[in-house]
Amino acid sequence: MRAVTYGRYGPPEVLRLRDVERPTPKDDEALVRVRATSATRSDCGRRSAEYFVSRLLLGIFRPREGTIGLEFAGEVESVGKAVTELVVGDPVFGIGSGTNAEYVCVEESEPVARIPDGMTFEEAASVADGALSAMSLLRQAGVETGDRVLVYGASGSIGVGGVQVAKHLGAHVTAVCNTPNVDLVRSLGADEVIDYLKDDFTRNGETYDVVFDAVGKHAFLRCRRSVASDGTYITTDPGLMWHDAVVALISRRARLGIVRYEKQDLLTLAELLQAGAYRPVIDRTYPLEAVVEAHRYVETHQKTGSVVLTVS
Numbered sequence: 001m002r003a004v005t006y007g008r009y010g011p012p013e014v015l016r017l018r019d020v021e022r023p024t025p026k027d028d029e030a031l032v033r034v035r036a037t038s039a040t041r042s043d044c045g046r047r048s049a050e051y052f053v054s055r056l057l058l059g060i061f062r063p064r065e066g067t068i069g070l071e072f073a074g075e076v077e078s079v080g081k082a083v084t085e086l087v088v089g090d091p092v093f094g095i096g097s098g099t100n101a102e103y104v105c106v107e108e109s110e111p112v113a114r115i116p117d118g119m120t121f122e123e124a125a126s127v128a129d130g131a132l133s134a135m136s137l138l139r140q141a142g143v144e145t146g147d148r149v150l151v152y153g154a155s156g157s158i159g160v161g162g163v164q165v166a167k168h169l170g171a172h173v174t175a176v177c178n179t180p181n182v183d184l185v186r187s188l189g190a191d192e193v194i195d196y197l198k199d200d201f202t203r204n205g206e207t208y209d210v211v212f213d214a215v216g217k218h219a220f221l222r223c224r225r226s227v228a229s230d231g232t233y234i235t236t237d238p239g240l241m242w243h244d245a246v247v248a249l250i251s252r253r254a255r256l257g258i259v260r261y262e263k264q265d266l267l268t269l270a271e272l273l274q275a276g277a278y279r280p281v282i283d284r285t286y287p288l289e290a291v292v293e294a295h296r297y298v299e300t301h302q303k304t305g306s307v308v309l310t311v312s
């Protein structure tokens with residue numbers, strides 16, 4: 001089968017589409033024939049080892065596994081003998097490892113679920129990372145019904161997840177984005193939208209129960225006056241997190257957010273999608289063969305929602 005691989009850390013050009021051995025599912029795994037996958041900021045982070053700490057997990061000098069990709073959507077091709085819920089032929093989506101490939105093995109207990117009726121593989125491959133990251137981080141921030149939540153960077157993949165998940169949790173959502181994305185973000189359910197080119201939310205006198213920096217560009221020190229005295233600030237950016245680790249020693253309002261992809265969250269997402277209460281946002285779609293170009297685009301930090309890779 002063909003899979004995207006990389007033998008060293010570096011720019012998008014280190015990625016290669018190569019023939020590799022097709023994986024064989026273990027007893028508790030399903031083999032999925034991938035129809036669509038994606039290029040995410042996490043994939044770019046793994047590929048470039050942007051944060052040195054990632055090398056502790058992936059390999060100090062070179063990546064140990066050498067495959068890439070988190071999100072997938074496709075059909076179950078075969079199952080191990082201990083698999084009880086997934087059935088051959090099921091259309092499924094979720095989060096895995098090395099998913100920029102024609103086939104991937106996924107554990108049944110990991111985030112994998114049936115694709116809701118009427119969704120395309122491309123749509124299904126675009127939603128899990130942003131939505132599950134937002135669910136994980138908003139849960140850590142303790143969002144409750146009626147809370148005032150501000151989502152900064154509301155047009156990125158975690159941002160569009162943050163707006164929609166916070167609405168699902170019953171929050172009053174203020175989204176912050178750039179002028180071209182105001183209508184999109186409002187259509188996702190934001191109660192208020194602040195265009196950061198025109199207004200500075202840190203100077204509007206409002207305070208929020210949760211300030212969620214979904215794009216990793218707004219440090220706690222810059223927005224601490226907007227966080228209610230018993231409120232919480234949380235960010236997606238590992239660099240800002242270390243910075244905020246120091247701040248957190250001083251202020252109990254800054255949280256170190258660590259994303260955990262939970263199967264239960266994917267099942268909740270599937271229900272929301274089925275009910276029309278969550279909308280995928282896809283910026284661009286590339287064929288798997290154009291993965292280098294896709295990574296170059298993701299690294300502009302300008303994508304709106306997700307970048308999908310189709311697998312023919």
Ligand SMILES: NC(=O)c1ccc[n+]([C@@H]2O[C@H](COP(=O)([O-])OP(=O)(O)OC[C@H]3O[C@@H](n4cnc5c(N)ncnc54)[C@H](OP(=O)(O)O)[C@@H]3O)[C@@H](O)[C@H]2O)c1
Nearest residue numbers: 041042045153155156157158178215216217236237302303
């Ligand atoms: N490095 C890693 O390993 C890693 C892994 C996972 C997640 N993360 C963190 O997760 C964050 C979110 O990922 P993502 O995929 O959701 O991001 P993303 O989709 O790449 O975010 C892009 C969006 O953010 C907006 N944006 C860019 N700069 C902004 C700014 N200064 N203020 C407000 N909005 C801005 C852009 O629109 P406009 O510019 O038009 O406003 C664009 O719509 C990343 O930024 C990163 O910090 C990092």
